[in-house]
Amino acid sequence: MPREIHGKSIIVTGASSGIGAATAIECAKAGMPVVLNARREDRLRQVAEQVERHGVKTAIVVGDVTDTGISESLLDAAEIELGGLYAVFSNAGYGSELPVLKTEMDQVRAMFEVNFFASLELVHQAARRLVEQSQPGHLLMCSSCLAKFTMPWHGVYSATKAAQNHLCLAMRSELAGRRIEVSSVHPVTTATEFFEQSARRSGKGKRSDVLEHVPKFLIQKPERIARAVVKCLRRPRPEVWTSTLTRTFAAMATLSPRLLELVMRQQMRKMNSA
Numbered sequence: 041m042p043r044e045i046h047g048k049s050i051i052v053t054g055a056s057s058g059i060g061a062a063t064a065i066e067c068a069k070a071g072m073p074v075v076l077n078a079r080r081e082d083r084l085r086q087v088a089e090q091v092e093r094h095g096v097k098t099a100i101v102v103g104d105v106t107d108t109g110i111s112e113s114l115l116d117a118a119e120i121e122l123g124g125l126y127a128v129f130s131n132a133g134y135g136s137e138l139p140v141l142k143t144e145m146d147q148v149r150a151m152f153e154v155n156f157f158a159s160l161e162l163v164h165q166a167a168r169r170l171v172e173q174s175q176p177g178h179l180l181m182c183s184s185c186l187a188k189f190t191m192p193w194h195g196v197y198s199a200t201k202a203a204q205n206h207l208c209l210a211m212r213s214e215l216a217g218r219r220i221e222v223s224s225v226h227p228v229t230t231a232t233e234f235f236e237q238s239a240r241r242s243g244k245g246k247r248s249d250v251l252e253h254v255p256k257f258l259i260q261k262p263e264r265i266a267r268a269v270v271k272c273l274r275r276p277r278p279e280v281w282t283s284t285l286t287r288t289f290a291a292m293a294t295l296s297p298r299l300l301e302l303v304m305r306q307q308m309r310k311m312n313s314a
């Protein structure tokens with residue numbers, strides 16, 4: 041039986057652009073009131089306008105996901121302004137395009153703070169509230185296909201995404217008897233501001249190496265991920281994938297690390313000759 045999600049609220053972090061913005065709008069189409077979070081208030085207000093066109097309420101919580109107390113503010117906004125907490129899509133995150141040896145430890149820690157620890161804190165606190173109230177719910181984290189394998193220059197980023205994936209799998213089993221679903225979302229290359237941001241953080245200005253090297257047929261639109269997230273809210277499953285090809289590659293890379301090594305070396309050659 042599909043779950044009824046109409047009228048049930050969702051918190052979306054990283055809702056000012058890309059996958060988060062598209063998911064907030066798709067959730068609104070399904071009748072879900074949305075708490076929107078990110079740091080850029082002007083962009084959040086634009087997304088809120090689009091969400092409200094579908095006849096649902098929004099609440100905006102501006103701030104960095106690593107700010108002290110922000111998880112509580114997000115959960116309070118869902119409960120007080122939107123009438124109750126049901127789902128969380130912990131999506132705020134960023135990447136970099138740097139070899140591990142060129143990444144400073146403070147950069148590694150900063151990325152884990154946003155991509156992993158802030159994500160953990162939000163779903164952790166949401167789960168505690170749902171358990172205390174004996175309410176059903178659904179907690180989702182935006183991980184990546186790179187949770188299952190990695191690529192040169194994406195080692196630190198993929199480590200943050202693998203950490204999210206493992207956490208979701210464990211929490212899913214731990215909360216199974218409480219009607220609280222936990223899912224991880226594994227997008228492939230998605231055309232968002234992500235690559236511009238990661239190039240900037242890696243000291244390359246706006247030029248990203250990634251989009252140039254990924255075959256066009258593997259680049260998806262954020263709306264595709266958003267639809268898959270809403271489908272998962274209706275019919276919960278452990279993991280959300282939008283590319284069967286990449287999922288198959290991930291499985292093969294697990295079975296044969298040698299295969300992954302060959303692909304990665306080819307990738308390195310392309311990047312070095314660019």
Ligand SMILES: NC(=O)c1ccc[n+]([C@@H]2O[C@H](COP(=O)([O-])OP(=O)(O)OC[C@H]3O[C@@H](n4cnc5c(N)ncnc54)[C@H](OP(=O)(O)O)[C@@H]3O)[C@@H](O)[C@H]2O)c1
Pocket residue numbers: 053054055056057058059060077078079080081083103104105106131132133134135154182183184185226227228229230231232233234235237262
């Ligand atoms: N694009 C891809 O190819 C791809 C593939 C796999 C997984 N993902 C994952 O998808 C998620 C969304 O990325 P995207 O592709 O949609 O990129 P995006 O367009 O750059 O969106 C990232 C969002 O996160 C927010 N954000 C970043 N750092 C934040 C912080 N410290 N506190 C609060 N909000 C923060 C940004 O908003 P503000 O700047 O306004 O704060 C923005 O709304 C990320 O977790 C990413 O790892 C992306």
